[in-house]
Amino acid sequence: MFLIALSLCLGIVVSAGVGLEFRYHNSLEVEKYLRNVNNTFGFTHLHSIGKSVEGRDLWVLILGKNPTEHQIGIPEFKYVGNMHGNEVVGRVLLLQLIDYLTRGYLKDQLVTRLLNSTRVHILVSMNPDGFESSNRDCMYSQGRFNKNGVDLNRNFPDAFSKESGTREMEVRAIIDWLKTESFVLSANLHGGAVVASYPYDNSNKGAELKGGSSITPDNDVFVHLAKTYSYTHTLMHKGDQCYDSKDFTDGITNGYNWYPLPGGMQDYNYVWGQCLEITLELSCCKFPNESELPGFWDANRDALLAYMQQVHLGVKGQVLDADGKPVQNSLVEVEGRPNLCPFRTDSNGEYYRLLLPGNYTFKVTYPGHRVLMETLAVPYGPASFSALSHDFRLERDAATTPSPGNTHPPESCTSSQVWESLEGHSPGLVSWGGTFVLVLQAACSTMLL
Numbered sequence: 001m002f003l004i005a006l007s008l009c010l011g012i013v014v015s016a017g018v019g020l021e022f023r024y025h026n027s028l029e030v031e032k033y034l035r036n037v038n039n040t041f042g043f044t045h046l047h048s049i050g051k052s053v054e055g056r057d058l059w060v061l062i063l064g065k066n067p068t069e070h071q072i073g074i075p076e077f078k079y080v081g082n083m084h085g086n087e088v089v090g091r092v093l094l095l096q097l098i099d100y101l102t103r104g105y106l107k108d109q110l111v112t113r114l115l116n117s118t119r120v121h122i123l124v125s126m127n128p129d130g131f132e133s134s135n136r137d138c139m140y141s142q143g144r145f146n147k148n149g150v151d152l153n154r155n156f157p158d159a160f161s162k163e164s165g166t167r168e169m170e171v172r173a174i175i176d177w178l179k180t181e182s183f184v185l186s187a188n189l190h191g192g193a194v195v196a197s198y199p200y201d202n203s204n205k206g207a208e209l210k211g212g213s214s215i216t217p218d219n220d221v222f223v224h225l226a227k228t229y230s231y232t233h234t235l236m237h238k239g240d241q242c243y244d245s246k247d248f249t250d251g252i253t254n255g256y257n258w259y260p261l262p263g264g265m266q267d268y269n270y271v272w273g274q275c276l277e278i279t280l281e282l283s284c285c286k287f288p289n290e291s292e293l294p295g296f297w298d299a300n301r302d303a304l305l306a307y308m309q310q311v312h313l314g315v316k317g318q319v320l321d322a323d324g325k326p327v328q329n330s331l332v333e334v335e336g337r338p339n340l341c342p343f344r345t346d347s348n349g350e351y352y353r354l355l356l357p358g359n360y361t362f363k364v365t366y367p368g369h370r371v372l373m374e375t376l377a378v379p380y381g382p383a384s385f386s387a388l389s390h391d392f393r394l395e396r397d398a399a400t401t402p403s404p405g406n407t408h409p410p411e412s413c414t415s416s417q418v419w420e421s422l423e424g425h426s427p428g429l430v431s432w433g434g435t436f437v438l439v440l441q442a443a444c445s446t447m448l449l
Contacts, residue, residue: 020099022293024088027056027128030095034059034124041102043067043115049123050173053147056128058173063101064119071119072318073389075184075352077311078121078275079304080174083152083188083265085130085143089283089296090189094124096297097304110305117385118311121181126170127152138285139192146170153188153261156268159340160202160214163262174265178273182346185311185354186277187229188265193281194236195248196226201255201264214256216270217337221313221354226252226278228310232303242284255279271340272413276354312381314355315388319345319364322396326350327366332392335361341413352387356380362392369394 025033038046038061045067048057062068070076079097081090101120104111114120125131127146134143145151146168155171157164167175199222200214208214216222230236230251237251246258255261269277282300285292319330326349331342334353345351357380364372372394381387 019103020095022092022096022297023290024092025095027125027132030124030128031057031059033095034061034098037061037098037102041105043105044102049177051169052127052129053169054129054132056132058123058126058128058170060121060123060177061098062119062121063098063105063115065116067119070181070348072348072350073316074117074119075311075316075387076119076121076181077308078123078181078183078186079189080123080126080186080265081189082125082127082131084190084286085125085127085132085145086134086137086141087144087189087191087286088131088134089191089286089288089293090280091125091131092293093189093282093297093300093304094122096301098122098124100301113385114305114308118308120308121183126174134287136287138287141287153265154263156263156265157272158202158262158264159267159271160200160204161262175268178269178275182348182350182352183269183273183275184352185225185308186266186269186275187307188277188279190279190281191283191286193242193245194251194284195245195258195281196229196236196252197255197258197266197279197281198222198226198252199255199267199270199277201261201267203256203260209256212257213254215254217339218270218276218354220356221276222278223252224313224356225276225307225310225354226250229278229280229303229307232306234299236299236303245284274341274343274352309382309385310354312385312387314353314381315360315362315376315378315390316350316352317389317391318349319351319366319392319394320349321366321394322369324393327394330364330366330392330394333363333365335363354387364392364394366394368397370397 034046038044043063043065045062047060049060050058052058079094081094082088101111101115105115106112129147130143130145134141148168150168152168152170155168199216200208203209203214227250235241239247239251266277266279269275283296318326319332321327328345328347328349330345332345332351332353333342343351343353355378357378359375359377361373361375372392374392376388376390378388
């Protein structure tokens with residue numbers, strides 16, 4: 001009786017052995033559900049990362065063994081749903097995922113290993129105002145934009161375009177969120193097609209443009225991530241089944257090859273946030289009938305879990321100075337992967353590099369210390385729910401005496417610095433030891449965004 005009464009009070013049906021009801025829950029119902037989950041399960045933590053234009057909280061539920069704060073060696077993962085308010089399947093799936101994870105922790109082996117080895121952040125709705133204004137038309141429902149009529153997936157700083165303007169409140173919240181957490185892997189859930197799309201979404205038609213695709217230095221990893229989702233999904237890998245869309249080989253596509261998209265969130269995550277993000281298009285119909293929702297969950301459940309597990313690809317660890325202390329803003333570069341903004345250690349001196357199995361040469365630099373070059377054999381980490389753990393230990397450069405000024409993080413890698421590097425061409429590349437290094441590195445800062 002108590003459970004039934006509580007469920008009715010929340011406006012959400014949750015019954016033992018059944019789980020969360022398959023329907024569209026409004027913003028108030030979602031908030032009440034998340035608060036209930038947070039109060040019920042000690043391995044969760046609920047917080048708001050900001051407000052929408054109309055003042056609705058952007059609620060993020062964190063799940064993990066230690067949900068309230070980052071732990072050394074535990075990667076940060078996130079899912080973001082409902083960026084376009086009228087694309088609603090992702091919103092439903094993330095609520096179902098929360099229900100599945102909370103009911104399965106310490107009971108289901110996969111769920112338990114995931115949450116013990118990963119700190120998972122779930123933003124059910126990035127655009128609650130858009131959702132509340134939408135109707136239930138399959139393809140042409142209003143609500144795509146936020147209250148100000150802005151497409152949030154065109155509003156982020158862009159590495160390939162100088163177009164700027166006011167950042168919407170929801171976008172500013174995401175940018176600020178990326179500054180507080182060292183996210184490693186992410187996915188953004190959309191609707192209107194069935195495909196996994198990966199960066200880059202944009203191009204200035206420089207050297208990154210190859211065969212009609214805008215290719216990142218980590219293209220092999222992005223293709224693997226997209227295929228992990230598409231082939232674990234029951235149908236996506238067979239190609240898009242939507243009547244008005246192209247057929248996607250393996251159920252994946254390079255974003256730019258599909259259509260150019262300036263100001264997108266996945267490119268921003270990768271270039272400035274050091275977080276590899278892909279976009280998951282999960283339904284032909286943006287606002288399908290509620291009777292279809294259980295089928296969408298069945299099609300996506302295993303893929304959502306398998307994708308989360310990929311956060312354990314590659315290598316992780318800390319960079320330690322000559323005194324054995326972790327150092328922030330040390331460059332950790334991988335030979336042959338000239339990122340627009342080089343990957344750097346965070347405030348804990350940590351780095352995470354998602355890499356497929358193989359041998360990789362790392363170059364680690366920090367002021368006042370010798371350049372360190374090491375080659376590592378990287379196994380397939382997801383199988384053991386842990387990337388290869390390796391700390392880089394630096395030696396002081398006797399020829400350099402660090403000044404007090406060298407101990408402070410320089411300015412962050414800014415949009416203007418990236419744009420200057422890309423002006424009229426792709427980033428200039430120079431060679432060190434058979435490796436490519438961006439000329440941009442001299443301009444990009446050592447501060448992790």
